[in-house]
Amino acid sequence: MQSRELKLARHPRGKVRPDDLSLDVVTVPEDLGPGDILVRNSWLSIDPSVRMRLGPTGPAGYLPPFRIGDTLAGLAVGEVIRSRDDGFEPGDTVLHINGFREFAVIREDGDTLAGAGGVTKLDTSEHPPQAYLGALGSSGLTAYVGLQCIGELTGGDIVWVSSAAGAVGSLAAQIARLRGHYVVGSTGSAEKVRFLSEELRLDAAFDYHTPDLADALAGAAPDGIDLYFDNVGGMHLQAALSHLRRGGRVAMAGAVASYDGETANAGPNNLFQIVAKNLTVKGFRAGAYDHLLGDMRAEVGSYLRDGRLVATETVFDGLESAPDAIVAMLGGRTVGKTLCRLG
Numbered sequence: 001m002q003s004r005e006l007k008l009a010r011h012p013r014g015k016v017r018p019d020d021l022s023l024d025v026v027t028v029p030e031d032l033g034p035g036d037i038l039v040r041n042s043w044l045s046i047d048p049s050v051r052m053r054l055g056p057t058g059p060a061g062y063l064p065p066f067r068i069g070d071t072l073a074g075l076a077v078g079e080v081i082r083s084r085d086d087g088f089e090p091g092d093t094v095l096h097i098n099g100f101r102e103f104a105v106i107r108e109d110g111d112t113l114a115g116a117g118g119v120t121k122l123d124t125s126e127h128p129p130q131a132y133l134g135a136l137g138s139s140g141l142t143a144y145v146g147l148q149c150i151g152e153l154t155g156g157d158i159v160w161v162s163s164a165a166g167a168v169g170s171l172a173a174q175i176a177r178l179r180g181h182y183v184v185g186s187t188g189s190a191e192k193v194r195f196l197s198e199e200l201r202l203d204a205a206f207d208y209h210t211p212d213l214a215d216a217l218a219g220a221a222p223d224g225i226d227l228y229f230d231n232v233g234g235m236h237l238q239a240a241l242s243h244l245r246r247g248g249r250v251a252m253a254g255a256v257a258s259y260d261g262e263t264a265n266a267g268p269n270n271l272f273q274i275v276a277k278n279l280t281v282k283g284f285r286a287g288a289y290d291h292l293l294g295d296m297r298a299e300v301g302s303y304l305r306d307g308r309l310v311a312t313e314t315v316f317d318g319l320e321s322a323p324d325a326i327v328a329m330l331g332g333r334t335v336g337k338t339l340c341r342l343g
């Protein structure tokens with residue numbers, strides 16, 4: 001059986017270009033070994049983390065970089081075509097990490113992405129399959145864990161979420177708002193600021209393309225902030241450290257401003273604020289909190305069910321569009337969860 005796969009053609013220099021990736025045809029083995037499951041992928045998750053794996057080296061302690069010629073990996077949802085695992089049968093919908101290809105042979109004891117994406121059967125009777133890549137999947141878990149476990153969100157906290165129009169940010173901002181907090185969101189364009197104010201109904205929103213990020217933050221949260229949900233790093237983190245109130249917390253989910261390597265050394269220059277104001281700054285990877293998926297799905301699922309949470313998607317069609325999807329997502333030209341739909 002023939003399948004198209006997206007491979008790393010060359011290491012990007014700075015921003016990713018579509019031709020850093022190549023679409024190749026491979027043969028998928030017809031004969032499955034014991035425990036193998038053949039899946040036709042239907043949805044691919046397009047995540048910023050893939051950028052960190054495209055360079056010749058990656059951050060220490062993180063997922064290893066891809067080598068030239070490797071097929072990219074990423075969270076995906078697909079349908080079981082054939083199975084030699086007693087727990088799975090044709091027609092099952094499954095979540096796994098062998099994305100960026102049309103067909104995949106997966107195994108329950110296969111790799112995960114630092115705990116995320118172990119082969120799981122999905123019940124799609126209530127929510128569509130791709131929701132398990134976004135609001136009810138890794139994006140939702142990152143938002144939930146960042147607020148709940150890392151940021152220790154407490155009554156009355158004022159919250160700032162960066163990249164708030166994105167997959168994780170839009171969920172973190174809405175969960176905090178739905179729990180009754182004053183929430184500020186930042187993003188990269190006037191249109192997305194409108195999305196934050198009018199569609200996500202955040203209390204305040206601003207475009208970070210401003211001469212003074214600290215001023216913009218102070219305008220949006222004049223009394224300071226208690227929790228910064230950091231998706232961006234760099235100068236955003238610097239502004240947060242200055243504006244956090246005593247005892248404030250930073251939940252560091254990511255640092256997308258540095259992923260393309262062009263701005264890796266930008267800020268923060270005010271780390272002493274952590275000492276001065278008894279701040280707690282803590283990073284995390286959602287895969288380590290998979291045991292909280294049920295709790296997250298109970299809360300986010302209920303918001304989805306009664307229409308209180310907006311789960312916006314930007315969908316690209318066909319595996320051939322995946323390079324454009326990656327470039328668009330990193331360039332800020334997508335809103336909510338970025339997905340690639342196959343078949």
Ligand SMILES: NC(=O)c1ccc[n+]([C@@H]2O[C@H](COP(=O)([O-])OP(=O)(O)OC[C@H]3O[C@@H](n4cnc5c(N)ncnc54)[C@H](OP(=O)(O)O)[C@@H]3O)[C@@H](O)[C@H]2O)c1
Pocket residue numbers: 046047048049138139142163164165166167168169186187188189192208231232252253254255256257258284285286287328329330331332333334336337338
């Ligand atoms: N810790 C974990 O387990 C975990 C899991 C998933 C994701 N993450 C992290 O969470 C963050 C958000 O991920 P996501 O999937 O929700 O992606 P996303 O926010 O949907 O997409 C990335 C967004 O980052 C923004 N961006 C790009 N370059 C930027 C820059 N230089 N400065 C400020 N913003 C920039 C763009 O939006 P604008 O238009 O707003 O610029 C872009 O759309 C990332 O840092 C990601 O690595 C962490």
